[in-house]
Amino acid sequence: MPQHWQKELKKALKGTAMDSISGASMYHPAGHQLFSTVVTDSQLQQADLNDPLDPISLQFIPQIKEKITHPEFKSDPVGDGAATASTGLIHKYQGRVLLIASGSCAVNCRYCFRRHFEYNKNFAPRNNWQEAVKYISHDESIHEVILSGGDPLTLSTEKLKGLTDQLEALAHVKTLRIHSRIPVVLPQRIDSEFTDFLKQLKLNIVMVLHINHSQELSKDAQSAIQALKACHGLILNQSVLLKDINDDAATLVQLSHDLHDLGVMPYYLHTLDKVQNASHFEVPLSQAQSIHKQLQTRLPGYLVPKLCTEIKGQDSKTWVNNA
Numbered sequence: 001m002p003q004h005w006q007k008e009l010k011k012a013l014k015g016t017a018m019d020s021i022s023g024a025s026m027y028h029p030a031g032h033q034l035f036s037t038v039v040t041d042s043q044l045q046q047a048d049l050n051d052p053l054d055p056i057s058l059q060f061i062p063q064i065k066e067k068i069t070h071p072e073f074k075s076d077p078v079g080d081g082a083a084t085a086s087t088g089l090i091h092k093y094q095g096r097v098l099l100i101a102s103g104s105c106a107v108n109c110r111y112c113f114r115r116h117f118e119y120n121k122n123f124a125p126r127n128n129w130q131e132a133v134k135y136i137s138h139d140e141s142i143h144e145v146i147l148s149g150g151d152p153l154t155l156s157t158e159k160l161k162g163l164t165d166q167l168e169a170l171a172h173v174k175t176l177r178i179h180s181r182i183p184v185v186l187p188q189r190i191d192s193e194f195t196d197f198l199k200q201l202k203l204n205i206v207m208v209l210h211i212n213h214s215q216e217l218s219k220d221a222q223s224a225i226q227a228l229k230a231c232h233g234l235i236l237n238q239s240v241l242l243k244d245i246n247d248d249a250a251t252l253v254q255l256s257h258d259l260h261d262l263g264v265m266p267y268y269l270h271t272l273d274k275v276q277n278a279s280h281f282e283v284p285l286s287q288a289q290s291i292h293k294q295l296q297t298r299l300p301g302y303l304v305p306k307l308c309t310e311i312k313g314q315d316s317k318t319w320v321n322n323a
């Protein structure tokens, strides 16, 4: 019997939000044809579809601007292909590997750096994660496994347990990091089965949420984050700096305070990964640095996210806080 959150996810993936979205002034089917529209009822309830500058609508509603192609924007902006070490396993940085745990998300963010990613060829859970676990078991320098996607929390808790049981048998793996937008966009997914699963894990747990604007934080999302807090892991947030959505200091100061109220620490403020069809979201680096400077003067240091960019082929993210 599918759980409530699974039914909601299925609805979002089927595009049932299209009825409300296609009436929005910014909607254009050309964007949808390039990257399908997926959004949950939960996020739509937070949006004002009649406002062309609404920070939620801009993130999830397809626009004609997605047809723009830009010579500096690529289908694989961060070099995932070159860093793929085995099926669905990306090994870019020392000590950490990233697993493509799912090909689905509960929302399709229009600026997504993996909007052109070939998930059908890169899917780590195949055959109960066998290939990925074999790779990790042969490299004792790997101490952290990062679940990404797509969104790893689109998988059932049982499927996630199938992986963690195997990771916990590897003495060199200490930390499980989960990158997910789901606690905010599909908060009912954070059910007691999932929090019980987290609580019994022996691995260190790091959850990295993805929230760009305080308006995303519905009451249900706040409750889901509080439920995660009770699991005693570290909870961080990363945001992407996006034109007309959060490209001003006041919005980001508010977000840092709201995250702190929920016990979530701001971690990264990413510049936009230059993925083809999303160039209209770009904020110039000089403007990003000026916004970041204002954050430094208006927030205590522990609430200032690091401004960073990902450069293909580099062995870490690059901090670009200063000009």
Ligand code: SF4
Pocket (backbone or CB within 6 Å): 104, 105, 106, 107, 108, 109, 111, 112, 113, 114, 149, 150, 151, 181, 210
């Ligand atoms: S949730 Fe993450 S992976 Fe999924 S569409 Fe949004 S940015 Fe991309």
